[in-house]
Amino acid sequence: MLQLFRRKAQAPGLTGLALGDQYFTLAHITRQRDQVLLDRCVQVDVRNPQQLRESLPAQVAQLELQGSTCNAVLGARDYNLYLIEAPAVEPDEMRAAVRWKIKDLIDIPVEDAVIDIFPVPDDAFQGRSRMLYVVAAVKSKVEQLIELCKSAELELAAIDIPEMVMRNITAKFASDDRSLAFISMKSNGSTMNITRQGNLYLARKINTQLGPNAMDSLEWEPLRDRLVLEIQRSLDYYESQMAQEPVSRIMVAPRGADTEALAASLNDAMSVPVAVLDYAERLDSPADISIETKRTGMLAIGAALRSDLSLAGG
Incomplete structure (x- = not known):
């Protein structure tokens, strides 16, 4: 999205920053030719904006990311x-x-x-x-994000939106030579992308809310039916209005313990195959970065995967 003027960064690679309602995530990726390494990734809980302003600079310093090029994600x-x-x-x-x-x-x-x-x-x-x-x-939110990065000594190069950083995930970890749908399902609403050959064709918000225990609810089947209807409407729009070939498969982003069961339930209800895109298993990182941290840090990781901002040699 928004690309900003920046000074020459003091650290190689690219830092992704994503802000949640009560947390922030930092991810730092370095590249050597076609190899990608997630060398730092943390999620930090914060209770309010003041704690965010205090915690982010401290965490950036602890990870030795001062001066690194940063791509931040809007909430x-x-x-x-x-x-x-x-x-x-x-x-x-x-x-x-x-x-x-x-x-x-x-x-x-x-x-x-x-x-x-x-x-x-x-x-x-x-x-x-x-x-x-x-x-x-x-x-005002963009200005706050710029100031937040400045106070943390991050060299902000661009500000992205979740749809674009999700595109970076599929471009790196999924084959989308044929049309691919990728869905991130959250309790406050979900996001669905349709990409082909790394290009974003359709980005849609899905209003059906899925809490962490959605599948345990007695209302799961009608909830799933509403979700399927929203997804199908987007698939139909992609084919009929955008004049594109049918989506070949739907990939679901990791979201917690119910991810596999959720994907299986959707697979049973839809005519298009549904599976989990577990990029975390395939993303190289040190042993101290857990699979769970990589899964919850998807937006920051996607931001750090933006290839046009990475520095040569990093």
Whole structure:
């Protein structure tokens, strides 16, 4: 998403930072040609913004990440994502035209928003107007994130959204030569991407909420049915409106002890194969970084996998 001017970083590799409601996650990845190493990854609980401002610099120092290039991820409540018809203007006028076009779509004054855009692949919506995605982020939240990284001595190079860092996970750990859906299911709502050959075609929010014990509930079957309906609607949109081949498989991100059972239950209910994408098992790291830490740190890891920000030799 938003790429920022930065000074030359003092540490090789790329640091990913993701903020949750009451925690933050740091992940640091170094690359040697095609090899990727997660050499640091932690999740730290924080009770309030003040504790976050105190804990993040201390953790960055403890991990010796001061001066490292950083890609930070916006929180789910701090932005909205829109798919709109691209204005018929010159490329250098596009952002200004988009800002004007979406002013009545967003729920905050447009002057209080940071707007960024990224294109839909050219073969989507064949025969129709060109479409693009618009990210409308709350300016104050972006400014707070920039200040937070500055106080922690992280060299902030870009700010991403969860959909884009999820794309980085599938690009590295899943074969998407044919269309692939990847879903991260959380208690406060879920995110679904459809990618092909590393390109993000469709990003959708799934409103069905799945708590950590969702499958133990007597309401699991109707809950699953609602979830399946939402997923199927997105698959249908991808095929009919975006004129794409059917999705070949659906991959579920690790979410806790019920991940395998959840994927199996969805597999039983859908016509498309459903399985778990357990990238954590395949991501090289020191022994002191547990599989569970890698699973819960998905967004920070995905941010650190952004290849266009990594430093040569790192």
